[in-house]
Amino acid sequence: MAAELFPNGVASYAAGGVLIGLGTALVFLATGVLAGASTFLESTLSYVSDVPRFARYRASRDWRVVFTLGMVGGAAAYALAFQDGPWVTAVQPWRLLGGGVLVGAGTRLGKGCTSGHGICGVGSLADASLVNVATFLVLAAGTAQVVAALGVTP
Amino acid sequence: MADERHPLFLPVVLAGGLLFGFGLAVSRMTHPEVVLDFLTGEDLGLAFVMGGGAAVVGLTVWAATRSGRSAPLTGRRYARRLKTLDRNVVGGGVVFGVGWGLSGICPGAAYASLGVGNWPILWAVAGMFLGAYAQGVLRTRLAGADVAAAGD
Numbered sequence: 001m002a003a004e005l006f007p008n009g010v011a012s013y014a015a016g017g018v019l020i021g022l023g024t025a026l027v028f029l030a031t032g033v034l035a036g037a038s039t040f041l042e043s044t045l046s047y048v049s050d051v052p053r054f055a056r057y058r059a060s061r062d063w064r065v066v067f068t069l070g071m072v073g074g075a076a077a078y079a080l081a082f083q084d085g086p087w088v089t090a091v092q093p094w095r096l097l098g099g100g101v102l103v104g105a106g107t108r109l110g111k112g113c114t115s116g117h118g119i120c121g122v123g124s125l126a127d128a129s130l131v132n133v134a135t136f137l138v139l140a141a142g143t144a145q146v147v148a149a150l151g152v153t154p
Numbered sequence: 155m156a157d158e159r160h161p162l163f164l165p166v167v168l169a170g171g172l173l174f175g176f177g178l179a180v181s182r183m184t185h186p187e188v189v190l191d192f193l194t195g196e197d198l199g200l201a202f203v204m205g206g207g208a209a210v211v212g213l214t215v216w217a218a219t220r221s222g223r224s225a226p227l228t229g230r231r232y233a234r235r236l237k238t239l240d241r242n243v244v245g246g247g248v249v250f251g252v253g254w255g256l257s258g259i260c261p262g263a264a265y266a267s268l269g270v271g272n273w274p275i276l277w278a279v280a281g282m283f284l285g286a287y288a289q290g291v292l293r294t295r296l297a298g299a300d301v302a303a304a305g306d
């Protein structure tokens with residue numbers, strides 16, 4: 001049963017989750033900010049756009065760029081140490097682009113993403129985050145299964 | 155504000171981002187295929203990524219908040235992350251969920267995916283900026299229309 005549900009075990013998943021949590025906790029303990037990943041989209045848009053919704057993130061936009069560059073760098077460090085060359089997805093570009101548009105719009109409308117709501121908000125036992133996570137999990141599982149049933153691979 | 159920042163502010167943020175991105179790569183959430191396998195029920199291990207992260211953050215936030223102290227680099231009082239629960243939280247969750255299920259990517263994982271050499275993820279990053287931009291423009295217009303309507 002467990003082998004069926006977890007064909008790759010759970011250790012690497014749990015270890016990754018703990019490291020993600022430690023990164024978030026470090027920033028929180030030092031600065032008091034519980035940082036998610038999706039605010040970076042709007043805060044970075046404030047460099048090139050005058051839309052008022054983006055302007056309110058001006059104060060945090062520089063450190064959010066640093067935080068994101070850190071994420072890229074951390075993953076690159078892992079790849080250099082444990083990966084044989086670059087890893088490239090086989091998921092089709094239209095799915096990445098189309099899905100990306102919905103992810104960008106949905107996370108900003110919904111006030112957070114997998115990290116902002118899923119880790120910071122759930123860790124805070126915030127009702128808004130629990131509702132948001134339950135909603136996106138159900139919709140994502142349904143969508144992925146419909147897409148797979150339609151024969152789109154990968 | 156930037157002038158008053160503690161000199162360690164940006165280095166700590168960078169270190170946090172490095173840990174975060176390294177963890178995303180360890181969990182293989184940087185691979186959209188792994189996320190899609192989770193969402194179609196073929197490998198449920200990904201639940202331990204959010205579970206592990208939320209547990210660490212939950213304990214940290216609980217202990218820090220209970221201490222009643224403030225963060226050393228900013229003087230900000232420790233507090234939980236509480237957003238207002240409204241229709242947008244649900245509507246945004248619906249839109250995000252469909253996008254996540256279609257692509258297998260979310261914001262943090264997409265940034266980190268660049269680090270493992272996954273250049274096609276740039277499609278997703280471009281899409282996320284487009285989506286966030288469209289959302290911002292549209293909501294600003296709607297808010298403007300509300301104000302105009304209220305003035306009538």
